[in-house]
Amino acid sequence: MELEVSHAVAGESRSAGAGEMLIAGSRVEHAALAAELMARAILEATQKRGVARVALSGGSTPADAYRHLASLDLPWSQIEWFWVDERAVPPDHERSNYTSARRDLLLDRAEIPADRVHRMEGEDEDLGAAAERYERLLRRTFGVASAVSFDVMTLGVGDDGHTASLFPNTGGVLVEDRLVLAVAAQPEKGLEARLTLTSPVLCEAALALVLVRGATKRNVVAKARSGGPEDDVPSRVFRRIKGRLVWLLDHDATG
Numbered sequence: 001m002e003l004e005v006s007h008a009v010a011g012e013s014r015s016a017g018a019g020e021m022l023i024a025g026s027r028v029e030h031a032a033l034a035a036e037l038m039a040r041a042i043l044e045a046t047q048k049r050g051v052a053r054v055a056l057s058g059g060s061t062p063a064d065a066y067r068h069l070a071s072l073d074l075p076w077s078q079i080e081w082f083w084v085d086e087r088a089v090p091p092d093h094e095r096s097n098y099t100s101a102r103r104d105l106l107l108d109r110a111e112i113p114a115d116r117v118h119r120m121e122g123e124d125e126d127l128g129a130a131a132e133r134y135e136r137l138l139r140r141t142f143g144v145a146s147a148v149s150f151d152v153m154t155l156g157v158g159d160d161g162h163t164a165s166l167f168p169n170t171g172g173v174l175v176e177d178r179l180v181l182a183v184a185a186q187p188e189k190g191l192e193a194r195l196t197l198t199s200p201v202l203c204e205a206a207l208a209l210v211l212v213r214g215a216t217k218r219n220v221v222a223k224a225r226s227g228g229p230e231d232d233v234p235s236r237v238f239r240r241i242k243g244r245l246v247w248l249l250d251h252d253a254t255g
């Protein structure tokens with residue numbers, strides 16, 4: 001099934017060191033290109049294995065892409081939805097990544113079985129226990145001996161260089177012995193506690209789609225794509241991604 005791709009999606013493409021870099025000419029193109037890349041990977045996985053497993057990041061950037069994806073004709077009942085990270089808030093809270101993605105992707109629609117939507121339980125008073133439960137879910141889903149390799153994973157880059165909820169100078173990006181981590185609040189930065197997938201899961205993604213927009217991200221994108229300690233700039237972890245890494249930026253976010 002060919003996706004309807006307008007001329008607007010023909011983003012500019014540049015070869016790049018770590019992964020591919022696509023530069024969209026507008027906010028609309030950025031969303032359309034992201035949705036098309038996600039849709040193609042989803043279709044490939046469902047045609048190959050009957051199921052596509054998608055891990056969603058939160059934040060503001062992906063919203064347009066999720067809304068565009070929701071408008072496409074996809075095998076919705078064959079997609080399983082997971083989260084890359086979640087804030088320690090109730091599932092109906094405005095800062096919940098689950099709430100945002102559920103709204104933007106219309107995950108409540110009839111063709112999406114509720115048992116295919118796997119939110120992280122950020123509201124749990126014991127985030128460590130919630131992290132362990134999510135890890136068990138991932139193990140059940142992907143198999144104990146297999147890699148936890150999502151077919152599609154959306155990722156962002158925070159102004160401080162974080163990705164997922166792996167924040168600078170916390171050691172979070174260095175954790176390799178768990179799939180899911182409970183992250184302490186950082187009140188001095190106005191950050192609530194979090195749950196997050198860890199680097200081993202990020203690095204196993206078959207398609208890691210890094211969505212970045214805006215001039216405020218220009219410097220941190222350059223730092224992330226340069227060498228240096230990952231704990232200083234956790235989004236440097238993208239350089240270890242084994243699958244297809246696509247940086248999808250707008251012109252403002254590029255040097």
Ligand code: 6PG
Nearest residue numbers: 058059060061156157158163164
């Ligand atoms: C979150 C996200 C986080 C996000 C970056 C970028 O829970 O906040 O998962 O990692 O991707 O903070 O966010 P923006 O897209 O809003 O810049």
